[in-house]
Amino acid sequence: MTIELAYILISIFLFLSGLFGVIIRKNLITLLVSTELMLNGVNLGFVSMDRIVGGVEGQIFALFVLTVAAAEVAVGLGLVVAIFRLRGYEGSSEITQLRD
Amino acid sequence: MEWLIFGLLAVWLLASVFGTLFFKNPVHVILSFLSVILAVAGMFLHLGAELLAGLQLIIYAVAIIVFYVLVITTIPWEKIKKFEGIYKKEALIAFPFFAFSFGAISYMVLKGNFQVSNKVPAENNIVSVGKTLFTNYLFPFEVASVILLTAMIGAIILGRKEE
Numbered sequence: 001m002t003i004e005l006a007y008i009l010i011s012i013f014l015f016l017s018g019l020f021g022v023i024i025r026k027n028l029i030t031l032l033v034s035t036e037l038m039l040n041g042v043n044l045g046f047v048s049m050d051r052i053v054g055g056v057e058g059q060i061f062a063l064f065v066l067t068v069a070a071a072e073v074a075v076g077l078g079l080v081v082a083i084f085r086l087r088g089y090e091g092s093s094e095i096t097q098l099r100d
Numbered sequence: 101m102e103w104l105i106f107g108l109l110a111v112w113l114l115a116s117v118f119g120t121l122f123f124k125n126p127v128h129v130i131l132s133f134l135s136v137i138l139a140v141a142g143m144f145l146h147l148g149a150e151l152l153a154g155l156q157l158i159i160y161a162v163a164i165i166v167f168y169v170l171v172i173t174t175i176p177w178e179k180i181k182k183f184e185g186i187y188k189k190e191a192l193i194a195f196p197f198f199a200f201s202f203g204a205i206s207y208m209v210l211k212g213n214f215q216v217s218n219k220v221p222a223e224n225n226i227v228s229v230g231k232t233l234f235t236n237y238l239f240p241f242e243v244a245s246v247i248l249l250t251a252m253i254g255a256i257i258l259g260r261k262e263e
Contacts, residue, residue: 002216003102005209007143010110012205014117014140016198021121024191026183029172030129036164037120037133040140043156047149054217056229059149060237063229066159067244071251073164077171078258084175085261 007048014041028083032076039069105146113139124184130168137161151226 014037021034043062050058116139119132137160144153172180233241 001210002214003106004147004216005214006106006110007147008209009206010113010143012202012209014113014136016202017117017121020191020194020198023194024121024186026185026187027126027180029126029168029180033120033129033133033168036160037117037136040136040160043152044140044143047144047147047152050149051147052214052216056225056232059152059225059229060233062149062152063155063233064240064244066155067248070159070163071247073167074251074255075258077167078255081171081174082258084179 004048004052007051008045011041011043011045011048014038014044016041028080029077032073032080035076036069036073039065039072102146109139109142109146113143122186126172126180126184127169130165130172134161134165137165149225151229 018034018036018038018041021037022031025031025034043065046058046062046065050056113136116132116135120129120136123129123132137156141153141156141161144150144156
């Protein structure tokens with residue numbers, strides 16, 4: 001077992017714990033933080049596969065993932081603020097439809 | 101020595117991931133997520149991706165965390181405190197599935213035939229990433245800027261007050 005494989009195992013753990021957090025958290029903001037955990041896990045997997053292959057393409061894809069993460073957090077937090085403003089605060093279990 | 105650095109970073113990362121998953125207070129969750137980001141940046145440095153470690157610190161640890169904290173300050177605190185913690189029954193049901201999938205994927209990774217190339221990069225990391233990004237991946241780079249513009253317009257429209 002080389003150190004790159006150990007890093008890949010860590011990245012799998014990070015991704016799955018982000019998914020677990022999306023399922024179990026009640027608060028909308030902490031739910032968004034869990035999606036960020038998943039994105040970090042994917043980045044770590046890209047970079048360690050890059051070390052295995054010996055190129056730089058994985059780092060470039062990780063750069064694009066960072067861009068999409070910034071866009072996602074802007075839109076997601078805008079949605080959270082809009083939900084807070086429209087109906088008072090709702091937990092993640094009470095938003096079951098996409099309209100009023 | 102490599103395994104010592106790996107062990108330190110991995111223990112740090114695991115502790116902060118558990119904090120992110122199970123703390124009650126959203127501000128504590130965001131602080132432990134900051135700790136996750138710093139640990140992942142250390143792992144990037146250890147894997148030899150210096151540019152990505154710097155970008156991780158700039159984009160995540162500065163921009164995104166500050167944005168989360170700003171959003172928390174704009175929302176009244178009682179509304180945030182009303183729903184906190186985790187769904188216990190769902191956690192108990194979901195945990196075996198995640199443990200099984202972690203075991204299965206790890207088994208496949210460990211049994212797989214990965215050959216680590218010992219190719220030493222000819223030039224430093226930032227130079228090679230920049231060359232590849234602005235030659236082979238120029239079009240996806242431009243598309244990423246369009247995605248950021250679209251997200252900016254969408255966030256402005258969503259955050260506007262309704263008349």
